[in-house]
Structures are given as C-alpha cells and as structure tokens.
Amino acid sequence: MSSTQDLDYPQILFQYNNGFLVSKIMFTACELGVFDLLLESEGPLSSDAIAERLGTSASGMERLLDACVGLKLLGVEMKSEGAFYRNTELSNLYLTKSSPKSQYHNLMYYSKTIYLCWHYLTDAVRDGKNQYERAFGVSSKDLFGALYRSEEEMIKFMYGLNAIWSICGRDVIAAFDLSAFTVIYDLGGCAGGLAQECISLYPNSTVTIYDLPKVVQVAKERFVPPEERRITFHEGDFFKDPIPEADLYILARILHDWADDKCMQLLAKIHKASKPGGGVLLVETLLNEDKTGPIETQLYSMNMLVQAEGKERTPSQYSKLLTAAGFREIQVKKTGKLYDAILGRK
Ligand code: SAM
Structure with missing residues (x-):
C-alpha cells in the first residue's frame, strides 16, 4: 500500500462522515428560500440583507451562506463593505423553485420525510423492513397507506417524485x-x-x-x-x-x-x-x-x-x-x- 493511498483515507473518511451535513445545508438553504431570493434580487446581496429578507438570525445565515459557498452552491464577492453572495449556475438551474428543471420539491421530500426514515437505518437493516412505525407511528402493512399517511404527505411525494423527470x-x-x-x-x-x-x-x-x-x-x-x-x-x-x-x-x-x-x-x-x-x-x-x-x-x-x-x-x-x-x-x-x-x- 503506497503512502499516497494512506493519505487519501482520512479525506475519504471525513467526506463520508460529513455527507449528511452537506445534504442538510443544501436542504436548509432551499427551504429558507436563499436561492429564490438571490434569483429575484437585482444583484449579489450581503448576508445581513439576506437574513433580514428571510427573517433569520444574522449569525446563522452568514454561516449557512459561507458553507454554501464552500459547496459551490453560491458564489461570493469581497467588497469594502463586506461579502456579497450570488447563486451559481447549478443553484439557479436546480435549486430555485421557478426553474423548469427545479429539484426543490425532491430536496424537500428528502429533508422532511426520507431523512426521518434514515434515522432508523440500523433498525431497518436489523429488521429487514421499512421504518414507518418507528419514524411516523404508522403501520407499514399497506405500503402506500403508510407513504400517503396524510393528503399533505401524498402531495409532497407526488411533487418530490415528479421533479426528476425534468432532468431524466x-x-x-x-x-x-x-x-x-x-x-x-x-x-x-x-x-x-x-x-x-x-x-x-x-x-x-x-x-x-x-x-x-x-x-x-x-x-x-x-x-x-x-x-x-x-x-x-x-x-x-x-x-x-x-x-x-x-x-x-x-x-x-x-x-x-x-x-x-x-x-x-x-x-x-x-x-x-x-x-x-x-x-x-x-x-x-x-x-x-x-x-x-x-x-x-x-x-x-x-x-x-x-x-x-x-x-x-x-x-x-x-x-x-x-x-x-x-x-x-x-x-x-x-x-x-x-x-x-x-x-x-x-
Ligand atoms: N411512476 C412514477 C414515477 O416514476 O415518478 C411514480 C412512482 S412511485 C414510486 C409509485 C407509484 O405507484 C405511485 O404513484 C403510487 O401511487 C402508485 N401505486 C402504488 N400502488 C399502487 C396500486 N396498487 N395500484 C396503482 N398504483 C399504485
């Protein structure tokens, strides 16, 4: 085993370890409307302006925006007054609600439903079955009865699944x-x-x-x-x-x-x-x-x-x-x- 390969291991390990943090940052920026606001704004916006328009804390928003820059979901420009943020092509195309190729609803389904099921992944592997009872307190006897446990859930599912066909x-x-x-x-x-x-x-x-x-x-x-x-x-x-x-x-x-x-x-x-x-x-x-x-x-x-x-x-x-x-x-x-x-x- 070469030392170069050895050096890659921690990087791979941390990347995998942080996978769900990355997902949640993208989901949160989508849910709060960061990409929609930046699409509609005339030009790049400061973190304070974004926080004020979206009704969030200034400190939370600044960290969220910086993480999105690291993930290449946003671009940043440093000016004398401070940092100004703008969407990247990827976020304009896929993360804004109004884009014809928007994946917004798919991401929201992941964030609000699938993420909760994955909390019980270990149990799913142990049991060899889905985790509706643990995650949502509903019986999984009728699969689509569980998936469509409310009208709201069914509609979220429909929007979430439909989104991919605009790409594939x-x-x-x-x-x-x-x-x-x-x-x-x-x-x-x-x-x-x-x-x-x-x-x-x-x-x-x-x-x-x-x-x-x-x-x-x-x-x-x-x-x-x-x-x-x-x-x-x-x-x-x-x-x-x-x-x-x-x-x-x-x-x-x-x-x-x-x-x-x-x-x-x-x-x-x-x-x-x-x-x-x-x-x-x-x-x-x-x-x-x-x-x-x-x-x-x-x-x-x-x-x-x-x-x-x-x-x-x-x-x-x-x-x-x-x-x-x-x-x-x-x-x-x-x-x-x-x-x-x-x-x-x-
Ligand atoms: N074909 C769609 C797509 O790829 O976007 C939806 C796939 S989704 C995973 C499964 C679909 O099968 C849902 O629309 C669901 O309502 C439907 N379905 C599940 N059980 C069904 C049944 N017994 N009879 C008719 N449709 C059913």
Whole structure:
C-alpha cells in the first residue's frame, strides 16, 4: 500500500462522515428560500440583507451562506463593505423553485420525510423492513397507506417524485423507439411527468395515467392541464383491479417498490392484459451485475429498505422477472443518467 493511498483515507473518511451535513445545508438553504431570493434580487446581496429578507438570525445565515459557498452552491464577492453572495449556475438551474428543471420539491421530500426514515437505518437493516412505525407511528402493512399517511404527505411525494423527470424523463422515453405503440398505460403514473414527456416525443401516442384514486384526483387538479387531451386517467389498484388492454405499459419506479413475488404478480397480470406484440417498458435505476455500483443506485436500494418493500435490481434480475412473466425480446438501454430503460415484448 503506497503512502499516497494512506493519505487519501482520512479525506475519504471525513467526506463520508460529513455527507449528511452537506445534504442538510443544501436542504436548509432551499427551504429558507436563499436561492429564490438571490434569483429575484437585482444583484449579489450581503448576508445581513439576506437574513433580514428571510427573517433569520444574522449569525446563522452568514454561516449557512459561507458553507454554501464552500459547496459551490453560491458564489461570493469581497467588497469594502463586506461579502456579497450570488447563486451559481447549478443553484439557479436546480435549486430555485421557478426553474423548469427545479429539484426543490425532491430536496424537500428528502429533508422532511426520507431523512426521518434514515434515522432508523440500523433498525431497518436489523429488521429487514421499512421504518414507518418507528419514524411516523404508522403501520407499514399497506405500503402506500403508510407513504400517503396524510393528503399533505401524498402531495409532497407526488411533487418530490415528479421533479426528476425534468432532468431524466426525455432520456428514458427516447431510449427505445416507442412510436409504434400508440395506446400507452403508465401504471403508477403518479403526477404524470413521464406521460408528458411521452406525448411530447411521440405525437401519435395517448397516455393513460393509471394510479390509486386519490393520486389520480390530485394529478388532475394540480399537475396535468385539462386541455391536454392526449393524457387521460384511470383510477384503480393495479394489484386488485383489472388492467385494460394497451400497446405499451410503462412501469417507472414501480417494481423497485416491491419484493419479487409482488413484481411477478403484477408483470403476469400485465402480460395477460397486453396485446400480442405489445410491450412493457421498465424505467428503473440499474445496479451493476458485479456489485461494484453505481453508488447512487446502491444508496437508492438502501432507501428502498427504509422506505418501501423492494430494492434496486440488476438488468439480469429484471430480465428474469420479465421472462418468468412471459415477456421476450428483452432489451436493456443504459441512458448514462440516473434512470435506465428495459423493454420487453409479448
Ligand atoms: N411512476 C412514477 C414515477 O416514476 O415518478 C411514480 C412512482 S412511485 C414510486 C409509485 C407509484 O405507484 C405511485 O404513484 C403510487 O401511487 C402508485 N401505486 C402504488 N400502488 C399502487 C396500486 N396498487 N395500484 C396503482 N398504483 C399504485
């Protein structure tokens, strides 16, 4: 072992140790509205001006802003009157609420919900199951009953999950040529971010968002404009209720919620409903076959442990599930972004 490698160890150790401090600094600056204020302001602002406008302590705000500079979420300019802060390109693009690519709601879901579940990670590893009872005092018998324990939580979940499709949606929908599929069902389609990408890329397609009734209601009211005639809705429980016939079924971040037996149950039902020649498109983040990463996917798989009943999987694990349900001609496309695509045919 070389001494250079030895020298790197403490750096890696401290970086990992401080990981959650970094997350919380970014979440807090977002929550307080630092990036929104700096976007709206005519020019850079002093720490005192930001503290006053956002109603915080001057001492707390100065330290928060300096840490954001260290993290390259803010830039700073030293003038004779003191330090003046401005957004970086990254924060303007992703951390302001008004940006079309805003991740604000995703970050808030992490900060207010996922962070609390992760407090019980050790228990989750010991128990091998999610931690809703410890974290929120609700039964986890019905997974989405626990996730949607209040209307407010459900809406936060919908906004949080939808945000990523402004970054990755086009890549997963364009991973395969889906133009031959015109009648598309997005099962567990939630707020419709992917449905919107789909109709915008494939002009002959119509997409039906199939989801639990209360999710569909909110999707209609808040997310999908009523004039969008190519997106329709279907209220149902995909485990219990019929799934209508379609050319293509999209399952985006659905199978990762569930254990293999539930995935098999759902895929077999879809196979039965599908037209001959029809397809199923899985949109998931994929683990390497040799267990070497990607680290983001490994972290998400841990998150599935604390928050759901499933896990992230490798392409061969998904192929096995699809094959067992009767699908063939399975193709895997890595997009190079966070989410990848797998297409199977009946
Ligand atoms: N596909 C969306 C995306 O990737 O942004 C949402 C994925 S989210 C992890 C899982 C979705 O499945 C939620 O919208 C949830 O309401 C829906 N869902 C869960 N159980 C369901 C069921 N039994 N029937 C229909 N939809 C269900």
